[in-house]
């Protein structure tokens with residue numbers, strides 16, 4: 001991929017060579033060193049030139065990037081009514097002071113995210129989790145990233161449906177949503193109310209989606225390392 005026209009999400013340096021997979025952003029070599037220091041629970045970095053990158057994960061990353069995931073993490077910078085007094089650094093600023101502090105504020109302390117009022121809605125986290133549970137059946141990755149960032153629980157068990165967002169995404173054949181949820185901590189071993197794992201839901205979906213083409217089913221099969229031979233569309 002030609003990255004020369006792209007820029008670092010944190011300091012705007014040209015030609016970023018690293019990605020933060022769970023944040024959906026591209027970053028430069030120097031900002032990457034700060035991301036690494038924060039730990040994988042904050043930022044999971046990977047070279048965009050790394051070999052053997054799972055194709056669904058790579059597609060998920062660039063989908064989030066192209067949908068403007070960085071504007072989520074920097075929401076307050078673009079909101080004139082925000083009270084947050086942070087300024088985006090430049091790649092000319094010192095790494096160990098200005099850029100370091102900005103990256104911590106942005107990804108660890110989440111100071112620039114939209115605010116959720118718990119005073120007006122004591123069930124705010126449950127509502128976010130329910131929205132996440134419903135949204136993962138669609139291909140709207142950026143909505144799900146926003147819900148996860150705001151506190152939606154990737155392991156939320158829906159009280160009426162008895163399953164988690166990972167079961168729903170698997171059943172719906174949404175491979176990139178499955179990747180996003182797992183990267184954000186969804187447990188692939190969780191059982192739904194019928195005792196099924198997400199992988200079993202994916203297997204069931206692959207078997208039942210008879211109108212789908214091999215190309216449409218292949219990403220989900222790869223995520224769960226399922227066999228998809230011979231192509232279902234020609235075997236039926």
Ligand SMILES: [Zn+2]
Nearest residue numbers: 008011028031
């Ligand atoms: Zn940078």
